[in-house]
Amino acid sequence: QVRLVESGGGLVQAGGSLRLSCAASGSIFSISVMGWSRQAPGKQREMVAVTRGGVTDYAESVKGRFTISRDKNTVYLQMNSLKPEDTAVYYCNMKMPGSNYYWGQGTQVTVSS
Numbered sequence: 001q002v003r004l005v006e007s008g009g010g011l012v013q014a015g016g017s018l019r020l021s022c023a024a025s026g027s028i029f030s031i032s033v034m035g036w037s038r039q040a041p042g043k044q045r046e047m048v049a050v051t052r053g054g055v056t057d058y059a060e061s062v063k064g065r066f067t068i069s070r071d072k073n074t075v076y077l078q079m080n081s082l083k084p085e086d087t088a089v090y091y092c093n094m095k096m097p098g099s100n101y102y103w104g105q106g107t108q109v110t111v112s113s
Contacts (some may be wrong), residue, residue: 009107024090
């Protein structure tokens, strides 16, 4: 069984910063992908950032403001210059070779104007 636990969400003013963390634990033999997605009220879940084999990719809307990094089984999302439109529930995800994606429970990020 695999478990992903996110932390670091909260309320911040526009222009501020937050750092999200997600720790994966359980029956993990190898990690091929770790990333972050988000879902705002009334919208579909969207990919925000992903790290795969040391290569990172970002949604256009967050490029230059967000940075994803990974240390073993923990993935981080440094979010700078936050905007009200970044308000959403942020979900961590992880995939091992041959497995489905695993998801965390989500952490709320609210950016006030």
